[in-house]
Amino acid sequence: MTMAQQSVLEINLQSLEKNFFHIKSLLSKKNTKLMAVVKANGYGSDALIVSKKLQELDIDYFAVAYASEGVILRKAGIKTPILVFLPQASSIEEIVKFNLEPSLYSFIILEKFLRFLKENDFRKYSVHVKLNTGLNRVGFSLDDLPDVISKILKSSNIVVRSIYSHLAASEDTSEVSFSKKQIELFNTMSSTIISKLEYTPMLHICNTSGLINFPEAHYDMVRSGIGLYGFSGAQKIKFSPVHRLKSVISQIHTINKNESVGYNRSHYSQKNEKIATIPIGHADGITRVFGNKKGFVFINGEKAFIVGNVCMDVIMVDVSNIKCKEGDQVIIFDDVHTAEDLCSLAGTISYELISSISTNRISRSIIE
Numbered sequence: 001m002t003m004a005q006q007s008v009l010e011i012n013l014q015s016l017e018k019n020f021f022h023i024k025s026l027l028s029k030k031n032t033k034l035m036a037v038v039k040a041n042g043y044g045s046d047a048l049i050v051s052k053k054l055q056e057l058d059i060d061y062f063a064v065a066y067a068s069e070g071v072i073l074r075k076a077g078i079k080t081p082i083l084v085f086l087p088q089a090s091s092i093e094e095i096v097k098f099n100l101e102p103s104l105y106s107f108i109i110l111e112k113f114l115r116f117l118k119e120n121d122f123r124k125y126s127v128h129v130k131l132n133t134g135l136n137r138v139g140f141s142l143d144d145l146p147d148v149i150s151k152i153l154k155s156s157n158i159v160v161r162s163i164y165s166h167l168a169a170s171e172d173t174s175e176v177s178f179s180k181k182q183i184e185l186f187n188t189m190s191s192t193i194i195s196k197l198e199y200t201p202m203l204h205i206c207n208t209s210g211l212i213n214f215p216e217a218h219y220d221m222v223r224s225g226i227g228l229y230g231f232s233g234a235q236k237i238k239f240s241p242v243h244r245l246k247s248v249i250s251q252i253h254t255i256n257k258n259e260s261v262g263y264n265r266s267h268y269s270q271k272n273e274k275i276a277t278i279p280i281g282h283a284d285g286i287t288r289v290f291g292n293k294k295g296f297v298f299i300n301g302e303k304a305f306i307v308g309n310v311c312m313d314v315i316m317v318d319v320s321n322i323k324c325k326e327g328d329q330v331i332i333f334d335d336v337h338t339a340e341d342l343c344s345l346a347g348t349i350s351y352e353l354i355s356s357i358s359t360n361r362i363s364r365s366i367i368e
Contacts, residue, residue: 007247007280009357011045012367013053015240015335019228020057022239023208027222028215033060035083035204037225039069044285044354045229045243046364048076054228055080063223067091070100083128083162086138092116096125101161105130105138110151117157124159131189133182133205135168142189149196162202162221163190171209179210183217212237231340231350243354244334245362249299249326251277252319261316262308266292274320276304278330281313285356286332287348290315294346298331299324 024034036059037043042050051062051073063083064070070082071094087095087102089112095102096116104110104127117125129148132139140148152160165186169175186205194200202220208227211218226232230241254274261267261275278297280286286295291310296303297317304317317330333339339350 006363007245007284007361008363008365009045010244010246010334010365010367011049012240012242012244012335013049014367015230015242016050016053016228017057019230019239019242020054020059023211023222023224023227026211026215026237028218031220032218033202033221035059035061035063035221035223036228037063037223038073039063039065039085039225040355041069041359043225043229043351044357046366047073049364049366050228051078051080052076061221063225067095067098067100067102070095071098074098074100081126081161085130087113096120096122101126101128103128103130103164105140107144107147110148114151114155114157118155122157125157126161127158128162128164129160129193129201131163131165131186133165133185133189134178135166135182137166139165142185145189145192149193152193153196159199160193160197160201162204163193164204165189167205167207167210167214170207170213176213179214183214186217208232226351229354230335230338241333241335241338243339243357245280245332245339245357246334247278247280247297247330247332249276249319249324249328249330250279250314252324252326253277260308262291263311264309267308267316272320273318274322275307276317276319276324276330278315278317279313280332280362281311281315283312284358284361285353286310286315287352287356289346289348290342295342296345298337299328 036054038047038051041047061081065085067084082100084100084102130139132141167179170179190203204221205217206222208224211222230239232239255269257271259269288310293305295306299322302322304319306315307318308316333342339353343350343353
């Protein structure tokens with residue numbers, strides 16, 4: 001394991017590969033495909049590095065949130081099909097230019113995309129239809145289906161590659177009945193569409209927690225984002241964290257009893273304290289929610305709580321009882337002291353933390 005000389009995010013491709021095969025082993029049918037979600041720069045890692053590795057492993061599909069993310073992958077040589085979850089009307093031309101596959105989730109997007117294809121004489125362009133089964137974010141409702149089906153049948157410009165939805169609380173054991181109602185509604189809605197087509201699109205509804213908790217809903221494909229990066233949202237399954245965020249101690253100083261630390265003087269020492277300053281702050285993705293002992297780091301194997309408010313460029317931690325010196329390595333999170341552990345005390349989630357790590361100020365180091 002390398003010693004950090006500055007703040008750095010390590011991306012462990014060995015762990016990524018391990019998670020890939022672990023997820024594949026959980027699939028209820030051998031022919032069920034796996035879609036890798038690499039939006040938000042691969043959940044804060046490096047979408048290009050992650051995608052290239054997964055393409056080497058013969059991943060079936062990629063998914064991104066916006067067309068611009070898919071364009072980056074295409075320009076880097078990614079050939080695998082790419083689903084765009086949230087295409088905007090302004091990106092339609094770019095989607096077609098780079099052979100991306102849009103999710104049609106609203107009548108505006110559906111109609112504008114069909115119009116563009118017709119005007120430019122495209123035939124059987126691959127699209128995906130998003131159904132709203134209870135998340136109430138985007139997607140067509142049950143009442144929308146007659147008009148959706150009518151527009152699809154009238155067009156020779158598209159072919160529906162998949163019909164899909166998204167579970168709202170697949171990791172929550174108290175919401176199992178709601179998840180099952182979503183699955184039942186998805187069965188009804190997708191069957192309604194397929195009954196009118198002359199072909200059968202793929203079906204998918206499971207995210208990482210869904211594929212773990214609802215194997216009966218694996219259908220033709222499952223999607224995994226956070227699972228590939230090492231988090232499951234389900235205690236019975238353990239993946240291998242891909243991210244390791246490290247830094248160093250920039251300075252150590254001693255403060256006297258009743259002195260304050262940081263902006264707004266939010267921390268007052270109860271005794272003489274030894275305070276270490278770490279060069280990473282809320283501009284780097286360590287948000288203010290982790291301040292005032294709601295977050296912690298590890299130094300020489302010992303937990304050091306963040307004191308005072310998180311600053312833009314630095315955090316301060318109490319090392320009064322830790323043997324350390326300036327230049328020593330600091331672990332913000334890794335495969336032992338996980339991002340989930342750090343986030344649990346602060347009342348946030350690992351998704352938010354890892355996807356927020358700055359790409360401009362925090363360098364990436366690849367472990368192969």
